[in-house]
Amino acid sequence: MHEQCLSSERAEALREAVKKTYRAVAVQPAGRFPYPIGRDGATALGYEAAWLDAVPPEVVEAFVGVGNPFQVARPRPGEAVLDVGCGAGLDVFLAALLAGATGRAAGLDLTAEMLDRPRRSLAARRFGNVEFTVGSAEAIPYADASFDLVISNGALNLVPDKDRAFREIRRVLRPGGVFAAADVLVEETVPEALLTAVDAWST
Numbered sequence: 001m002h003e004q005c006l007s008s009e010r011a012e013a014l015r016e017a018v019k020k021t022y023r024a025v026a027v028q029p030a031g032r033f034p035y036p037i038g039r040d041g042a043t044a045l046g047y048e049a050a051w052l053d054a055v056p057p058e059v060v061e062a063f064v065g066v067g068n069p070f071q072v073a074r075p076r077p078g079e080a081v082l083d084v085g086c087g088a089g090l091d092v093f094l095a096a097l098l099a100g101a102t103g104r105a106a107g108l109d110l111t112a113e114m115l116d117r118p119r120r121s122l123a124a125r126r127f128g129n130v131e132f133t134v135g136s137a138e139a140i141p142y143a144d145a146s147f148d149l150v151i152s153n154g155a156l157n158l159v160p161d162k163d164r165a166f167r168e169i170r171r172v173l174r175p176g177g178v179f180a181a182a183d184v185l186v187e188e189t190v191p192e193a194l195l196t197a198v199d200a201w202s203t
Contacts, residue, residue, distance in 0.1 A: 067182020085155020089118030
């Protein structure tokens with residue numbers, strides 16, 4: 001089964017399953033993934049200690065990612081960066097730090113509850129170039145050519161209509177912009193029963 005073959009009802013059911021799963025992750029990410037999370041997970045993925053020290057600790061401790069998009073591309077001073085599926089917001093805060101005061105960083109996540117933690121951190125500290133928005137990778141709520149760099153970390157595998165998501169990412173990138181993603185890939189045939197399992201799609 002390919003994502004472009006999904007009915008609209010099936011795709012919506014998958015999105016709701018993702019939101020349900022990540023509402024729980026937003027409250028307590030520990031014990032839900034088969035790999036390190038938080039600061040230990042970020043360190044194992046090559047995030048620099050100085051970066052992590054500069055981000056609110058409550059954001060670092062909630063980090064869940066499968067890779068490090070900044071090993072592919074780092075924001076340059078003054079650039080605008082979008083993190084698609086930003087979760088608790090670590091990569092957004094780091095993008096803002098790397099882009100500097102003249103740049104900006106935006107985080108987009110399907111699950112509103114995932115954004116509660118970074119928004120609280122944002123309200124308590126001065127990060128004037130950071131914003132968080134609830135929304136889907138399949139319908140990114142930003143204008144054409146809004147960003148120099150789009151990143152994503154372990155989120156696009158959760159999107160039912162990946163073709164549409166990639167088109168949206170291309171749309172919001174400026175000419176010459178860069179897309180850098182870290183994600184999980186399937187290297188062997190997946191059983192049909194697993195492909196049709198809502199729980200499998202949402203974890």
